[in-house]
Amino acid sequence: MSDAPKKVIFEVLRYNPGVDARPRMQSYEVPAPKGLTVLDGLLWIKENLDPTLSWRSSCRMGVCGSCAMFINGKPRLACANQVAHLGGGKVVVKPLPNYDIIRDLVPDLEPFFAKHAAIKPFLIRKNVEELENPSGEFFQSREELINYIQFAYCIKCGACLAACPTVATDASFLGPQALAQAWRYTSDSRDEGAAERGKEVFTAHGAFRCHFAGACSDVCPKGVDPAFAIQLMKQFMFREKLGGCKEKHGTEVAPPVENWTPREGIPKPPDHSV
């Protein structure tokens, strides 16, 4: 290991809210050993060149969704993209567009989470009592799980809203993330809240402002495919208009398992603590 790794130029957007009137780009030279991710590069800059550089990151393995940035013309996770795979000699890192910039690479995700909350991202049941004091689990088959599981992989990184053309101009548009989550719950076999959620989703700034530009699905780092979820939701609405959708009854509470003995050597579950 005698020869030093080759260097790569990082062009990073800088914005200091107290000082700068507008963002500027700053270049850093970073040694790029094999396997260097964009996040590794940023960390190297912070440790060796410029401790004032700010961004958000946490798990550094594509699970937490903190480090989505606009890297070489596309929103991606900084931790899940290697510099060598980006192509081109330079790494250009900007904060996600369509969000306010708080500082450097830190976008303001507050409106994003507000939209997520607005579509009621939880199971809605007519029998509230069962939800509050559950007597068991709601039954769900494997097939019913496959219906929505891909949409449930969302890590709320916000990359899809940065790619969406409608979000680029419409501040009140719910956006691909929230709409995909609305479908994730509406298509859940245990859910009975289609109508209630529909009031939030099928509005003048809801699902119908999606025109299937597909950019959200292009950039999603977890294969959630928000564009697909939104089209399925529109299909659902179209069917309802044609009178083809009966009101859904959520699946029942699964009966307790009888005549069942655990295999030998498996410890008993702990007693209820509350």
Next chain:
Amino acid sequence: MRESTLWFWHIIAGAVILVLLGLHMTVMHLDDIIGLYADTTAWETVIARSQQGFFMVTYILLLGAALYHGLYGFRSILFELSLGKGCQKAINWLFLIGGLLLFIYGAYVAIAVYSMKEVVL
């Protein structure tokens, strides 16, 4: 009206336009390839078409569907500009009234020409 209803008819109108405008475009612009008319926009050909019941009815149907589809589509575009509530309301009314006026005028023309006394060659 509910947004989902508006959107539903946007899709339906699109399908109607696809058939009728496809016919219209074929008659008007691919006529030489098919060998339909000598001159599609000559007065004689135009009036001969306009005085057939089939063309009169489809003209009006196409007029309505195209106006609805176009104005709803344009409204979608405008609504994506982060406009204020008042502005959105104004657009709704403007497009509704403007669309109705255009439809009434166009339908009047189609019916009036259909029943016009003109020697058809």
Next chain:
Amino acid sequence: MAETAKHYKNRLGLWGWLGGGRYGLERYAYALHRITGMGILLYFVLHIFVTGSRLGGRESWTKWMGGFESGIFEVGEYLVFIAVAYHALNGIRLALTELGLLMGKPTRPLFPYRSAVLKQRPVLILVMVLAAVLIIAGGLDFFLLGAE
């Protein structure tokens, strides 16, 4: 919080409709769908009034039509034809996808992910090829066959 730091507004605006990044074909198909749609609507409203000249009889009709015989209008009309061909064919694809077709079924997301957008992309290509054929056929009709 003693001071409220000023956020920098970073919404892309209209530029975001046209591009603003390295995205798939569909995003550009979307932009073109908008532009052609607005162009067709403008033409259509004018068309309603121009064809309204039929009311005035043969004279008024030939006067109006004569006014549109110069080359510029011919090219403009051809542009509308192109817009309609594209908008119609892309519109078929959009109507089908908006109704949840052409994109398969939800699956377990396994890396490398194959999104619904990729699954319907062959249809987009097919539609573009058909539009090109129509546009060429229209061009023949407009400028070569039966040209006055």
